[in-house]
Amino acid sequence: MAGQHDDHDHDDHSHGDHSHEGHDHDHFHRIHSEEVDALLMSIADIEISARVKALEELLTQKGLVDPSALDAVVDLYENQIGPKNGARVIARAWADPVYKAWLLADPNAAIADLGFAGAQGENMVALENTADVHNVVVCTLCSCYPWPVLGLPPVWYKSMPYRTRIVRDPRSVLAEFGTVLPDSTEIRVWDSNSEVRYLVVPRRPEGTEGLDEAALAALVSRDSMIGVTEALSPEPA
Amino acid sequence: MNSVHDCGGFDGFGRVVPAGYDGSEPVFKHEWERRMCALFMVTIGAHYSDDEFRQSRERLEPVTYLTRPYYEQWWFAVARLMMEKGLMTPEEFGRHLAAGRAPSADILAGDA
Structure with missing residues (x-):
């Protein structure tokens, strides 16, 4: 739900400093970014509707998102x-x-x-x-x-x-x-x-x-x- | 990060107001925009922070940033974060996307 938005840590990132990251985070990116970039580039021209659908399905299968929460958040921002x-x-x-x-x-x-x-x-x-x-x-x-x-x-x-x-x-x-x-x-x-x-x-x-x-x-x-x-x-x- | 998102003051991007604009527009123009926005809303906070999301969008290479629709930029940003955080691997997402699009899955690099 959108309420989760309130819960994350707010650090002091200003707009002019979006790229500020801790050392561990940089290390993480160095390990994974190349493989992620390659995949994203290879599928970048597949129609976006299919890419969104696949993301929703895979995250749902993994239990990372709740489909009913998706519908509720759509209603909130579209209608309320x-x-x-x-x-x-x-x-x-x-x-x-x-x-x-x-x-x-x-x-x-x-x-x-x-x-x-x-x-x-x-x-x-x-x-x-x-x-x-x-x-x-x-x-x-x-x-x-x-x-x-x-x-x-x-x-x-x-x-x-x-x-x-x-x-x-x-x-x-x-x-x-x-x-x-x-x-x-x-x-x-x-x-x-x-x-x-x-x-x-x-x-x-x-x-x-x-x-x-x-x-x-x-x-x-x-x-x-x-x-x-x-x-x-x-x-x- | 210093890239095209830091665009305030650039010249040459043309008109702001769309033709026929009457002061209103639908919240979403396509179903995929609706689903992408919802996916963002339910994963931010739970799996990544506001700042991580912004930075992920800003890491789009400039031509992609300038040419892809807004909610497609969100797709790139969220997909990247879910992979970089190990919540799904590039290989399994590629496989899942291809399976959903069979029999034309040969577009996927490595599966040709």
């Missing part, structure tokens, strides 16, 4: 965890200034208060967008993302075009998403890492004064919580 969670957090922050202050000061506690916690969300940072500052999140090195509030990341977030360009020319990337900010707005790009995950708090749209939290949440898109767009505007009455 997703950006609707994050939208509830943002809607509460828009509706309740005390909650918003809590979210910005102690995001782990404020997010857990709505029932959202778990792997890849252990150390959250909430970033508030304002008229002067717009925040946007990336993981340049891999695909770090706050699973408990946003689910699994979209393909573009994990893609080379986004990872390479958002840190160098964020304004042009935002424009591709239809987000054109005034030149006077500062754009801050936050590079996620193994330990810290970010949630953007988009600006509350105008014309939403009378809306309840459920109606507000419907305006909070996933992309606005990554920071590549702003929140949606309400349909004109």
Whole structure:
């Protein structure tokens, strides 16, 4: 289950130091890597569906994975965890200034208060967008993302075009998403890492004064919580 | 490790937003992606750490890293870790894969 994710040892690997390994580990690799590389290269062009199926079957046969756990984890990440969670957090922050202050000061506690916690969300940072500052999140090195509030990341977030360009020319990337900010707005790009995950708090749209939290949440898109767009505007009455 | 995964700031990778993008997409586009993601979720923590997983993905040679889909990169990373940790041998995985694909198992190096 995903909960196992919480159990492993966290050492102090920073993003810039992924290759740090102990001596014993290096030795282990020297013994086995050549044979493993040869096998992986020899089967690299077999269709991926067959390679995944074979891996699942062999690990199941060996008792290393439980097929029912596989189905449960698929259901969790496909149907239960997703950006609707994050939208509830943002809607509460828009509706309740005390909650918003809590979210910005102690995001782990404020997010857990709505029932959202778990792997890849252990150390959250909430970033508030304002008229002067717009925040946007990336993981340049891999695909770090706050699973408990946003689910699994979209393909573009994990893609080379986004990872390479958002840190160098964020304004042009935002424009591709239809987000054109005034030149006077500062754009801050936050590079996620193994330990810290970010949630953007988009600006509350105008014309939403009378809306309840459920109606507000419907305006909070996933992309606005990554920071590549702003929140949606309400349909004109 | 210094390799292509450390890509922040590189030029030339083109557009970010896919054609026709409307702000949503399915969590998985293919059944194999769903199964690979699940295999990762149930083996990380139990058999390898976050950091070992990342490093295993980063050890993909650059052309493979740049050209294979995301969840296929996960397949390489997890398969490598399971073999390097001795939980399955390259020989038995190769044999199992070939058996599941018979009669075209001659693609497998050494079995031709």
